[in-house]
Amino acid sequence: MAVTGLIFAAFVLVHMIGNLKVYQGAEHFNAYAVWLRTLLEPLFPYEGVLWALRIVLIVCLVGHVGGAAMLVARARRARGPFRRRRLPMRSFLARTMPVTGVVLLLFVIFHLLDLTTGTRPAASASFEHGTVDTSHAYENLIASFQRPEVALFYILAMVVLGMHLAHGLWTATHDLGATSHRLRAIAVAVSGILAIAIMLGNISIPVAVLLGVVQ
Amino acid sequence: MRLTLKIWRQRSGDDVGGFESYELDGAGAEFTLLEALDKLNDTIVAGGGEPVAFDSDCREGVCGSCGVTVDGVPHGPVANTPSCRQHLRSFPDGGTVTLEPFRSAAYPVVKDLVVDRSALDRVIEAGGFVSIDAGTAPDADSHQASHETVEAALDFAACIGCGACVAACPNGSANLFTGSKLVHLSLLPTTQEERGKRAGAMIGAMEEEFGPCSVYGECVQVCPAGIPLAAIAGLNKEKLRAVLRGKDN
Structure with missing residues (x-):
């Protein structure tokens, strides 16, 4: 789970950096979307690298969810009939990992239907598919976030992502055996900063769309 | 002071068990939790009843024998303190205190507040020892180890094996216990x-009977020996090292 989780963390970081290109305007954002499909052409075919990355992510998803299911099952068996109650807030993030995980899974499904496959009603009414050398990613994103309920769900999902990432990165630090004081101090800081940065970076986009800053 | 003790009574492992309330009068705030139980047992025995069974030995926090769950927290309200060092001054006069055994599927109840913690022994039996002939005490200079290394080994060797970490863990994991043993033994020549x-x-034996770690950090709050969370990272480090190297040493 640590390895697949870290791959997801790297993905959401790169994804957020890509998302922030929305502030550079439609042309730049759409060119980035086209570039993702033509990446490393002609060495790889059209969408080749994109699909390779998608397959890596799908494999990670299966591993991560499978690992989580096994973990929950083992934990239930091991703790016995008397579970600990009234746990203090300090373990809130750890306790909510399965919940935040399920919310994120649901969000990913919605997000793909909304902005990748353009399946209505998840996608906006004006969703348009790209062609080989054009993309409507910018327009699709704006149209999607102009629906307040979608923007709100996105913001909520990003808060949940921040929570899941903060504890997930810290747990991965343990799973990968970081014992030294210095490394652990760095890991605490990186977990928190990365989680908050990704959360706020992404949340800024629907807020900007709703405020009319990005049109 | 006066306390109402809600105590888990269970005649044997096969019995269902349940809570019973007792009034404890005239106990001092300086009484430890176990002394309060002693006092209560005196009253129960005088009245012809069956005393409350609980584990204890040294009563000074070094043996790891005692361990009851107090108001849902293994060992009691004061962090990093064994049951025998928990005092009644932590509780409000006239209040109610709930006492039950350490809770975990790996710890079957023997009687009342006594649980069988042999599952921890089985982890130690799997490899928590030195099987090479170390002979008599060697010359002080023959085994070179830095002061820092020895201090670190001692920090992890501080585990008294009380098993509160497992009871504190919502996953019933023994990673802190096993990690402390593995890190301690990995550091010395x-x-x-x-x-x-x-x-x-050791990790194989542990995974057979205990749950997985999700880094709740509840274990380090109750650990009377103050074993740090780094022990869990240490356990995974040892596991990764063993898997990647595939060698005995």
Whole structure:
């Protein structure tokens, strides 16, 4: 789970950096979307690298969810009939990992239907598919976030992502055996900063769309 | 002071068990939790009843025998303190205190507040020892180890094996316990010969009876020996090292 989780963390970081290109305007954002499909052409075919990355992510998803299911099952068996109650807030993030995980899974499904496959009603009414050398990613994103309920769900999902990432990165630090004081101090800081940065970076986009800053 | 003690009574492992309330009068705030139970038992025995069974030995926090769950927290309200060092001054006069055994599927109840913690022994039996002949005490200079290394080994060797970490864990994990043993033994010269084999064996035994770690951090709050969360990272480090090297040492 640590390895697949870290791959997801790297993905959401790169994804957020890509998302922030929305502030550079439609042309730049759409060119980035086209570039993702033509990446490393002609060495790889059209969408080749994109699909390779998608397959890596799908494999990670299966591993991560499978690992989580096994973990929950083992934990239930091991703790016995008397579970600990009234746990203090300090373990809130750890306790909510399965919940935040399920919310994120649901969000990913919605997000793909909304902005990748353009399946209505998840996608906006004006969703348009790209062609080989054009993309409507910018327009699709704006149209999607102009629906307040979608923007709100996105913001909520990003808060949940921040929570899941903060504890997930810290747990991965343990799973990968970081014992030294210095490394652990760095890991605490990186977990928190990365989680908050990704959360706020992404949340800024629907807020900007709703405020009319990005049109 | 006056306290109402809600105590888990269970005649044997096969019995269902349940809470019973007792009034404890005239106990001092300086009484430890176990002294309060002693006092209560005196009253129960005088009245012809069956005393409340609980584990205890040294009563000074070094043996790891005692352990009850107090108001849902293993050992009691004061962090990093064994049951025998928890005092009644932590509770409000006239209040109610709930006492039950350490809760975990790996700890079957023997009687009342006594649980069977042999599952921890089975983890130790799997590899928590040195099987090479170390002979008599060697010359002080023959085994070179830095002061820092020895201090670190001692920090992890501080585990008294009370098993509160398992009871505190919402996953019923023994990673803090096993991690402290593995890190302690991985640092010293003579014990390194079996480092890889030990990690595989102890972690294998642990995973058979205990749950997985999700880094709740509840264990380090109750640990009377103050074992740090780094022990869990240490356990995974030993596991990764053993898997990647595939050697006994």
